Amino acid sequence: MMKSQKKAYLFIAPFVIVFLTFNIYPILLTFYYSLTNYSGMGGIENADFIGLDNYRRLITDSYFFQAFFNTLRIWGLNFAVQIVIALLLALLFSDITLKLKGVKAFRALYFLPNIITVASVALLFSLLLDWNYGALNQMLLSLGIIDQPINWLNSPTYSQAWVALIGAWMWFGNTFIILMAGISGISKDYYEAAVMDGANWWDTFTKITLPQLKPILLYVLITSIIGGLQIFDLPMLLTDGRGAPRGALNTMVLYLYNHGFSYNNFGYAATIAYGLFFITVLFSVITFRTMYRREVVVKKGGKKK
Numbered sequence: 001m002m003k004s005q006k007k008a009y010l011f012i013a014p015f016v017i018v019f020l021t022f023n024i025y026p027i028l029l030t031f032y033y034s035l036t037n038y039s040g041m042g043g044i045e046n047a048d049f050i051g052l053d054n055y056r057r058l059i060t061d062s063y064f065f066q067a068f069f070n071t072l073r074i075w076g077l078n079f080a081v082q083i084v085i086a087l088l089l090a091l092l093f094s095d096i097t098l099k100l101k102g103v104k105a106f107r108a109l110y111f112l113p114n115i116i117t118v119a120s121v122a123l124l125f126s127l128l129l130d131w132n133y134g135a136l137n138q139m140l141l142s143l144g145i146i147d148q149p150i151n152w153l154n155s156p157t158y159s160q161a162w163v164a165l166i167g168a169w170m171w172f173g174n175t176f177i178i179l180m181a182g183i184s185g186i187s188k189d190y191y192e193a194a195v196m197d198g199a200n201w202w203d204t205f206t207k208i209t210l211p212q213l214k215p216i217l218l219y220v221l222i223t224s225i226i227g228g229l230q231i232f233d234l235p236m237l238l239t240d241g242r243g244a245p246r247g248a249l250n251t252m253v254l255y256l257y258n259h260g261f262s263y264n265n266f267g268y269a270a271t272i273a274y275g276l277f278f279i280t281v282l283f284s285v286i287t288f289r290t291m292y293r294r295e296v297v298v299k300k301g302g303k304k305k
Contacts, residue, residue, distance in 0.1 A: 131150075
């Protein structure tokens with residue numbers, strides 16, 4: 001081996017060591033935990049190897065599937081609200097005919113909720129949504145919209161909706177900046193030519209903006225799926241940390257957390273972690289293939305598959 005090659009390996013050695021220690025080793029150890037009944041007490045040598053029993057339990061666990069559908073509903077509403085608001089704002093601020101000013105100030109303003117700690121956000125909204133003294137109920141009562149206070153966080157439907165909306169409020173600024181960057185990268189020549197040809201707003205949006213934004217939208221969607229399926233902090237902090245009311249806020253990561261740190265069942269918690277990993281990969285692959293599905297044109301007869 002050449003001396004220069006030895007030096008190259010020496011330079012990359014710290015990264016490789018850190019990567020193997022803090023990334024690969026925990027992944028492999030978690031997989032081993034998932035094959036045991038490890039309780040978290042004592043060393044791993046005290047755990048019994050039970051093979052795939054935890055995985056068999058997982059695929060028949062009704063509470064896990066409830067947590068999965070809870071997570072899906074919360075993420076779905078979160079993403080829908082977030083992408084609609086962010087896309088509308090990005091289109092508004094990038095419209096060459098409007099030429100709005102103060103874009104940088106609005107970027108900072110919209111991104112601000114994203115840098116506030118989740119604990120602070122949860123405390124703020126728990127006070128706003130308080131049943132007896134919350135500002136929201138007091139405002140609605142004073143306007144005559146409701147006759148009696150609504151217990152927002154004691155209703156499964158309302159609580160899921162509020163977690164989704166709070167998450168959308170926190171993250172739409174980040175999505176807005178990404179979409180703005182994507183739209184800024186589209187050549188203005190396309191829009192100028194479209195305006196000269198008499199194209200309206202809808203035509204330019206569907207024929208120019210959306211096709212050009214496809215890679216950016218794919219990135220936003222996949223990162224949103226990865227983050228949304230791991231939602232934990234807001235459901236944990238807004239109610240009792242066990243999924244109240246009536247299991248509506250019991251997300252997959254919260255279910256994992258409680259099995260590991262409340263019920264001392266680290267083996268099954270590790271299995272849930274791998275179940276979450278496979279679900280995330282599956283959703284990401286389906287999303288990628290759906291958005292980039294290409295039609296194969298057969299020359300003979302010009303048929304499409």
